[in-house]
Structures are given as structure tokens and as C-alpha cells.
Amino acid sequence: MSIPRPNRFLPLCAALLCAGGASAHVTLPPGGATAGSDYEAAFRVGHACKDAQATTGITVRLPEGFTLAGAQPRAGWTLSTKAQEVSWTADSAQTALQGKEHGEFVLRGKLTDKPGTLWFKVLQSCDKGSADWAQIPAADTAQKPEFPAARLDVLAPGVAPVDVRDAWVRQAVPGQSGTGAFMKLTAPSGARLIGVSTPVAGIAEVHEMKMDGDVMRMRALPDGLALPPRQTVALAPGGYHIMLMQLKQPITKGASVPLSLQFEDAQGRKSALELKVPVGAPDGAAAGAAHGHMH
Numbered sequence: 265m266s267i268p269r270p271n272r273f274l275p276l277c278a279a280l281l282c283a284g285g286a287s288a289h290v291t292l293p294p295g296g297a298t299a300g301s302d303y304e305a306a307f308r309v310g311h312a313c314k315d316a317q318a319t320t321g322i323t324v325r326l327p328e329g330f331t332l333a334g335a336q337p338r339a340g341w342t343l344s345t346k347a348q349e350v351s352w353t354a355d356s357a358q359t360a361l362q363g364k365e366h367g368e369f370v371l372r373g374k375l376t377d378k379p380g381t382l383w384f385k386v387l388q389s390c391d392k393g394s395a396d397w398a399q400i401p402a403a404d405t406a407q408k409p410e411f412p413a414a415r416l417d418v419l420a421p422g423v424a425p426v427d428v429r430d431a432w433v434r435q436a437v438p439g440q441s442g443t444g445a446f447m448k449l450t451a452p453s454g455a456r457l458i459g460v461s462t463p464v465a466g467i468a469e470v471h472e473m474k475m476d477g478d479v480m481r482m483r484a485l486p487d488g489l490a491l492p493p494r495q496t497v498a499l500a501p502g503g504y505h506i507m508l509m510q511l512k513q514p515i516t517k518g519a520s521v522p523l524s525l526q527f528e529d530a531q532g533r534k535s536a537l538e539l540k541v542p543v544g545a546p547d548g549a550a551a552g553a554a555h556g557h558m559h
């Protein structure tokens with residue numbers, strides 16, 4: 265019997281589509297960063313300006329609250345730094361970012377100690393025209409501006425800088441002892457998922473599926489689940505998952521399950537996220553895939 269290894273990482277496009285189809289915007293990865301920490305701001309460009317063929321320049325204006333430590337050079341591009349402004353300019357049409365080609369432009373710096381929201385205004389220059397991603401949405405309206413600045417949530421220490429999407433728990437009938445929870449996790453600065461707790465289960469663990477000879481088995485990850493910087497890690501049926509055992513109650517469709525996720529970063533700092541996760545597979549999830557109970 266052979267079961268293909270699950271895809272651990274979604275391609276970048278999928279992650280951007282997850283962010284609400286905002287692929288044409290210049291964005292920072294969702295999930296935020298911890299106040300007072302060193303932060304690598306990776307600006308994603310997913311599309312040339314309207315009616316243009318290629319992106320030829322990116323200029324980031326640094327907000328107060330971000331102290332620049334350095335910028336990552338790009339092959340074939342010239343990097344220049346002025347006060348509170350960093351620019352990359354393509355040296356030729358050949359090195360420009362073509363059409364829908366995705367590019368990352370990376371700054372390193374230190375974040376303010378004060379939790380809040382930072383907006384990085386980004387000017388995208390193209391072979392034809394430009395787009396100034398510089399609008400800051402008003403706090404009191406749900407209206408989305410056409411050219412939003414790149415947003416960074418600066419989080420209080422203890423709040424995990426991790427983005428969670430598409431979370432769900434598989435339903436469990438009365439008498440069933442275990443079930444699974446699934447989601448997509450993105451840690452912009454990298455982290456490990458080291459623990460899970462929930463009032464609905466006696467034991468909650470982070471599991472992986474692994475071939476043992478010919479048999480697919482699952483086991484708890486002894487060191488937790490690594491979330492590499494800016495990569496989306498999918499917990500999905502047949503792959504990584506959160507295992508809920510010794511269920512204390514049925515898990516019924518339409519209900520929601522409180523889950524507390526514990527994380528640790530490379531510096532050993534611990535943080536947590538409190539979630540309310542809906543029960544039942546969302547449309548499009550691989551709900552029919554095998555989620556065995558082969559301990």
C-alpha cells in the first residue's frame with residue numbers, strides 16, 4: 265500500500281488567494297510580529313501595475329516604529345537607501361519582475377515596543393505607469409481602499425505571531441474517542457507549534473502521518489511542528505493534524521471547539537493563540553480523505 269506524502273507547503277499563490285484574493289496588492293505576510301522583536305519584512309509583489317507588463321522598481325517608505333537594520337539585495341537590481349526610504353530598481357528589462365511573477369523584497373529591522381498597527385507605504389514602478397500602495401484604511405469603516413499600504417500587526421508579547429486560516433474540527437459521534445483538527449498556519453518570523461489544549465479532550469497532541477513499513481501510522485511530534493518563516497504549513501486529513509483524544513463530549517456539526525495553541529520562537533520565547541474552531545469540514549476540504557486511528 266502506498267500513500268503519497270502530503271503536500272506540506274502551499275504554493276505562495278494559494279497563500280495569497282487565501283488572503284482574500286489580494287494578489288495584486290503589495291503585502292506583508294499575515295500573522296504579525298512581536299513588539300520589540302527583530303523583524304524581516306518581506307514585501308510580496310504578485311502582479312505588475314494595471315495595464316503594465318513588468319515591475320521595474322519598488323520603494324518602501326518606512327513608518328515610525330520600524331528601525332531599519334538592512335535590506336536584502338536582489339540580483340539584477342540596484343538597492344538604494346535614503347532616510348526612511350529603501351528602493352530596489354531593476355537594472356534592465358530582463359531583470360524586471362514579469363507580469364504575474366511573484367517577487368519578495370526584504371527589509372530587516374527592529375520593531376517598536378508598542379503594540380499596534382504599522383503601515384508601510386510602497387511605490388510600485390512599472391514599465392508603464394506606477395501604483396502607490398499608500399492608502400491607510402480608516403479604522404471606523406469596513407471599506408477597503410483601492411491601493412492599501414502594506415499592513416503589519418505589532419503584537420503584545422505572549423500573543424503568537426502566527427496566522428491561522430481555514431480551521432475546522434472533524435465531527436465526532438457520541439461514544440467516539442478521538443477526532444482531528446485541521447488548519448493552515450503561517451508564521452512570518454518562523455515558530456514551532458509545541459502544544460495544544462482544549463477543554464473538550466483529555467489529550468490534545470500535534471501529530472504527523474508516517475510510513476512504518478507498509479503501514480501509514482500517526483505519532484505525536486516530539487519537538488512540535490516547525491513553521492518555517494513565511495511558509496504556509498497545512499494541517500490536513502492524511503497529513504499533519506491536531507489529534508483530540510479522550511473526548512469528553514460529542515463534537516457536533518455547527519458547534520465550535522475552543523483550542524489553545526502554544527508556540528515557541530527561535531529565541532525560546534513562548535506565545536499562544538486562543539481559537540474557536542468550527543466543527544465540520546469546510547467546502548473544498550478533503551473531508552473524504554482517510555484519517556485513520558492507527559495508534
Ligand SMILES: [Cu+2]
Pocket residue numbers: 471482483505506507
Ligand atoms: Cu493522530
